[in-house]
Amino acid sequence: MAISKLAVVSAKAELAADVEVGPFCYVGPDVALGAGTVLLPNVTILGRTRIGKGNVFHPHSTIGAPPQDISYRDEPTSVEIGDENVFRECVTVHRGTVKDEGVTRIGCRCYLMACSHVAHDCSLADQVVFGNNVLIGGHVHVQSGVNINGGAAVHPFTTIGRLAYVGGLTRIVQDVPPFMIVEGHPSRVRGINVVGMRRAGIADDVAEAMGRAYRRIYRHGRPREEILDEMEKEDGWPDEIRFLCEFLRNAARGRHGRFREALRKKPPA
Numbered sequence: 001m002a003i004s005k006l007a008v009v010s011a012k013a014e015l016a017a018d019v020e021v022g023p024f025c026y027v028g029p030d031v032a033l034g035a036g037t038v039l040l041p042n043v044t045i046l047g048r049t050r051i052g053k054g055n056v057f058h059p060h061s062t063i064g065a066p067p068q069d070i071s072y073r074d075e076p077t078s079v080e081i082g083d084e085n086v087f088r089e090c091v092t093v094h095r096g097t098v099k100d101e102g103v104t105r106i107g108c109r110c111y112l113m114a115c116s117h118v119a120h121d122c123s124l125a126d127q128v129v130f131g132n133n134v135l136i137g138g139h140v141h142v143q144s145g146v147n148i149n150g151g152a153a154v155h156p157f158t159t160i161g162r163l164a165y166v167g168g169l170t171r172i173v174q175d176v177p178p179f180m181i182v183e184g185h186p187s188r189v190r191g192i193n194v195v196g197m198r199r200a201g202i203a204d205d206v207a208e209a210m211g212r213a214y215r216r217i218y219r220h221g222r223p224r225e226e227i228l229d230e231m232e233k234e235d236g237w238p239d240e241i242r243f244l245c246e247f248l249r250n251a252a253r254g255r256h257g258r259f260r261e262a263l264r265k266k267p268p269a
Helices: 194-199 204-218 224-233 239-253 259-263
Strands: 031-033 048-051 062-065 078-081 092-094 103-106 180-184 187-192
Touching (some): 204 224, 224 239, 239 259
16 A cells, blocks of 8 residues: 555555555545555545445546535435546546435446546446546436537436437437437437447447437437337347337436436425
């Protein structure tokens, strides 16, 4: 274990034997750091934060700070982070609130670039990439393989579907369908993330089927509900297309096209 003499590490913190902590870092008493984790200078880890193996935190990243929620009353909520993630300079990840599950979660092999922000109660699956200055509001769920480019902002309670690609400076106020490219202000679906699908190992014939589904859903001009009804009754669609149809159904259920809005706890009367 290599801990700089200029770092402040609580005696109650749990650190694996080979963790590296650079100068001017702070590690709080309820923090656990897994094997191979590296804290470069000026990193702050707070709160009930559990971090897996092989993560790298760059200068001025702050993990586990209290949520930016005026109703928060210092409840014992937490942050859980998987393995082999990279947190670049000034990234912030806030712990959850009791209004949700009380946990902010980040999966494995994610790459969060400088000044990006993960708000309270968010959930990031594996291999998610955030560009510089990406901001996601509270209770956002980001599915696996998503790429969100620099300066994009995501409204609370929004879901970003698997292998979606969000263009830079995009304003996201509704759920983003999986496998799609979304950009603009206001944002809209522009096409299929063919490159992302190929990189994820999805077969070419599935990508071709996704193209047919895209044209049918977004270019046909008929009511989407009617098209989804037809597609769900047809045989031969791969699982990825059925996943897309189910995602669109869920988005339609939520307020303003945000499925997680339908799951919000109602405030007390």
